[in-house]
Amino acid sequence: MRQLVLYVICYFLTPLFVKSQTVVSINIDAVINPATAEYIHRGIEKAKKEKATCLIIHLNTPGGLLKSTRIIVGDIMESTVPVIVYVSPAGAQAGSAGVFITLAAHIAVMAPGTNIGAAHPVDMQGNKDSIMAEKLTNDAAAFIRTIAEKRKRNTEWAELAVRKSVSITSTEALDKKVIDLVAKNDHELLQRIDGRKVEVNEGSVILQTKTARVQTYDMNFAEKILSIIGDPNVAYILLILGFYGLLFELYNPGAILPGIIGVISLILAFYALHTLPLNYAGLALIAFAIILFLLEIKIVSHGLLAISGVISMLLGSLMLIREDTGEVGKISLSVILTMVSASALFFLFVIGLGLKAQRAKPVTGVEALIGETGSSLEMLDPVGTVFVHGEIWKAESTAGIINKGEKVRVIKRQNFKLFVEVVQKDT
Template structure:
């Protein structure tokens, strides 16, 4: 009887823990880049392995790289579990690439005081030429219309967001069938989507989110580092610092520290550039510009090599990011470019130049400073004798035959504190 009663009590209490669902939640408050694409891909995988009823993405982004956006959209469209994109908190923005990600979600929601839109492609350094702009715009329109059609959302508005950079508030987005609902907070969102049937790549599933436990997943250390390095400005600065370090090491072998730091910066820069739409012609121009600066130091060109270095470095910096592969965030800042070009020019033309001149300058102290100096023989040099140099008496050996007493001599070398001299011939007038 007790056993039957125990089973009865377990049956009454059992459905809640047995059928309690989990929701995996992540926050994406960053630009769209390879790091954020990897983070979302990992989150979908973790949510599937943990048996979560859905993945909830809190989105706040100004945009990012087109290639990374395509990867994220593909992951969401092919996700075996429902993906809910929630533009939050208040004041958040799903701009540029964020529009594509929001419309690709199985359920799209926004918090009060948020907006979505302005997805027109722009170049990495400003406005593209007409042909390139038309090509990029048409490609983005086709991309977002296919996403809208897949999710049954407003494809016409989506096209306008790309073509004319239009934006909507959360209320307008709901009215124009861009999102599914407005929710003031996460719990309200989960309560409102409970019971909805969602079609995913593996079939149709029903969301059970009303009493679900929510677990947060954060970016890993590697993803955080890559997120920072994915900024083109950081990659650009690292590349220049790496060049400086390696050049210092080449000019001062054995210094070690500049070479180690330079090598690390170069490796990090190339790793970052591998994830960005880098124009290798621009990269080559930057390297060529630095070479011209070095040649200006070594060769007398009356400033022509230096001017060429400045032009090459400036053009290479402008071309470094391919304009047909990026949206507004995948760009180099003009302030960074101008500052870097100015600092690099001054660094090579003045700092390094003065350092090399100092290395080539005649020593001011010691026996080396005596070479080329003029003195007078105090005794006959045949070949040995004594000479007066700078008011001091030195032992000397003639390297040019007999030198009479009282003749002017010039120092040509030294050996064991004995000067080697030759007869000094007065310059003809």
């Protein structure tokens, strides 16, 4: 009887002394870039530090940079903590780079209503028949095949996802053995993977997730900012704004604010572009365009410098990112056209103001008096004095005698002497 009581006591008290398991959860809902790669790396390190039973990556991405994808896949492959990639929620996708990451997971899971696929790399011009495109495709196909073989997944489908851009639903992915499970939510996922044996880099691990405590690990502020500016479109806009900030500061020294904004924008742009396959010829053309725009303001070229600047900016923008990147890593043509068009319209406005100023009547200097009217202070026969523009001038009549008090018009100035004529009265 005493033994039975001790057994019952131990049965109910043992869970109180057993440390509950922890699951670290991170969320990727963005383009794959260096910021997301760093976030996943920190997530894996966090899971190691917490001695978590596993790390869950909630994934929803259209794709991203191949360089960052390789880093992420490498981190997952080398992880001593099981990594579960969960494509969720419903409506989410694991496109392009997301396919590589999902296949690399120790356990790949998708929510109902999600899809995976379309991992074909596309060059900047979309020229799929080019030698560069073929190289990219062959390299990506070999990479994804290696991942699928390592994780004992469907290598044939994986290669088709790269070469033919095939895409499938969560149900089809399960049937084709592309993924391991379909789960409606986190709770169902944790219940179904409990007790599974997973091979990690340093041996095998049995997952204990049924009663595990989920610890969410968010991006830090720096990663959130870098994730935003890591978008090639944002980086390009920052680059153009930065150049314009410096241009306005040079044109109006002492304005300060445009210069500060320009420097900050350029620093952020160069950081973002540093992570992308940058074409320095394109960057040089954009910088040259800004110089031409500055010269247009300083030199009267009747728009020639501005037109040259627009052409240089357009060519530089199209060339800015090299072709060895994916579709998600390119600058949108609509963004390029918007920025170039805005530049063209602005400098057309500036040129218009310049031409208007050239045609306008002078308001200061020697020419300002030409055409002004006044009155004769004495008889001009032909020389005398007149009152014009609030001042008394020595004047000479160009058309006979002008009586005192008559209204006169200035037609010429020579040093300190005006040449005037009588203003004819309306009849």
